[in-house]
Amino acid sequence: MTIHYRSFGFQVLVGMVVGLALGFVARTMGAGPEGDLNWLAETLKTIGSIFVSLLKAIVPPLVFAAIVASIANLRALDNAARLAGQTLLWFAITALIAVSIGLLLGVLIQPGIGAQGPATPPTAPSSVGGWLDFLKGLVPGNSLALLASTKITGGAASTSISFNILQLLVISIVVGLATLKVGEKAEPFLTFVRSFLAIVRALLGWVIRLTPVGSAGLIGSAVATYGWDALAQLGTFTGAIYLGLALVLLGVYPTLLILNGLKPLPFFAKAWPAIQLGFVSRSSVGTMPVTEAVTERMGVEKSYAAFAIPLASTTKMDGCASIYPALSAIFVAGFYGIHLHAIDYALIAFVSVIGSAATAGLTGATVMLTLTLSTLGLPLEGAGLLLAIDPILDMGRTAVNVAGQVLVATIVAKREGILDEAAYASAGELVPAQA
Numbered sequence: 001m002t003i004h005y006r007s008f009g010f011q012v013l014v015g016m017v018v019g020l021a022l023g024f025v026a027r028t029m030g031a032g033p034e035g036d037l038n039w040l041a042e043t044l045k046t047i048g049s050i051f052v053s054l055l056k057a058i059v060p061p062l063v064f065a066a067i068v069a070s071i072a073n074l075r076a077l078d079n080a081a082r083l084a085g086q087t088l089l090w091f092a093i094t095a096l097i098a099v100s101i102g103l104l105l106g107v108l109i110q111p112g113i114g115a116q117g118p119a120t121p122p123t124a125p126s127s128v129g130g131w132l133d134f135l136k137g138l139v140p141g142n143s144l145a146l147l148a149s150t151k152i153t154g155g156a157a158s159t160s161i162s163f164n165i166l167q168l169l170v171i172s173i174v175v176g177l178a179t180l181k182v183g184e185k186a187e188p189f190l191t192f193v194r195s196f197l198a199i200v201r202a203l204l205g206w207v208i209r210l211t212p213v214g215s216a217g218l219i220g221s222a223v224a225t226y227g228w229d230a231l232a233q234l235g236t237f238t239g240a241i242y243l244g245l246a247l248v249l250l251g252v253y254p255t256l257l258i259l260n261g262l263k264p265l266p267f268f269a270k271a272w273p274a275i276q277l278g279f280v281s282r283s284s285v286g287t288m289p290v291t292e293a294v295t296e297r298m299g300v301e302k303s304y305a306a307f308a309i310p311l312a313s314t315t316k317m318d319g320c321a322s323i324y325p326a327l328s329a330i331f332v333a334g335f336y337g338i339h340l341h342a343i344d345y346a347l348i349a350f351v352s353v354i355g356s357a358a359t360a361g362l363t364g365a366t367v368m369l370t371l372t373l374s375t376l377g378l379p380l381e382g383a384g385l386l387l388a389i390d391p392i393l394d395m396g397r398t399a400v401n402v403a404g405q406v407l408v409a410t411i412v413a414k415r416e417g418i419l420d421e422a423a424y425a426s427a428g429e430l431v432p433a434q435a
Helices: 008-029 039-076 080-109 131-137 165-208 209-227 231-232 235-259 262-279 288-297 304-317 318-333 342-354 366-376 383-386 390-415 423-425
Strands: 146-153 156-163
Touching: 008 156, 008 209, 008 262, 008 390, 039 080, 039 165, 039 209, 039 231, 039 262, 039 288, 039 304, 080 156, 080 235, 080 304, 080 318, 080 342, 080 390, 165 288, 209 390, 235 262, 235 390, 262 288, 262 423, 288 304, 288 390, 304 390, 318 342, 318 366, 318 383, 318 390, 342 366, 366 383
Parallel strands: none
Antiparallel strands: 146 156
């Protein structure tokens, strides 16, 4: 097998290896002169933070433009309503399979029993998800889905403004449906949105080119900050999570492909750039353009891919919203000595399939986790036990999220006769999507 040393995939792999090496070096250097991070650990953290910040800055305009344009693209499909229904159905099917694996592993392994947890006492997370909060959170507070928060530190107050991605998703869907309703009068607006989307993708393409550097910073910072200590404290839980992710990625997904008459190897060969970027960036939304590009290279009709992937990138989370909350709930129950009943496992499955939009395609899954815990009546302090190693877990979760998003679009396209099977089976150089 020939290695393309200038290929994007190889560059990201080098960045990950360099990050691991620098992280271990920073770990051995110890703390800084004032007990804080040493210069190397601080540098790695800064590089990783800048990369993630750049991705997050592009997420709001990308979500709005991509969702509006994707809904408008449904007009080009003869069976748009059926395609949309089949897409949502397969979202639910794969989520149900994933959460079932998480529940099965949790019951067999019981990761919370005998766990010592972190040295610091567990505390409830600052943000908590509940069903009423989730439902109210769907209603935009303003037309831009802006959210302001004030933090008081040392007597000084600081206010930050951010986008509520879930509300922005709702706004985008409503605007997209309105363009379909208006018809020809909306064409000038859609022309602007498509042009704007092209510009945003160009900007994101530049950011994605920084992935090798960003991955070095992110992985190096994780190693320097956590080392093996946090993993050792929650080793059984971490192992169970990654075992569940591996079973879904390497077991369930290939099986579903085979059952639908598709070979798994071409799928993974073409999907690898998106899976890889999802792993290092921990952002399904930030990975969206690459995910859409590899889906089109699968042979999926472009107009359908332009609808399915933006929707999937914000709502389709087999890792964050299925495997993780299922195992986490069983871990918390075992840690506190709480016995779960059949109805509790059914509730976990229900929350995972229905409430996955709560994750909204961003890094971390605290909202989904606390939503599950609060639904079951489990101590929310249990989430605090798991937050210490969340970045390490989130890498694997997001990789599975992205793979599942490509998988559903590919399977639906195959079942509906809009998959170019010759393109699916063909080989191609793995490079990042050109915006």
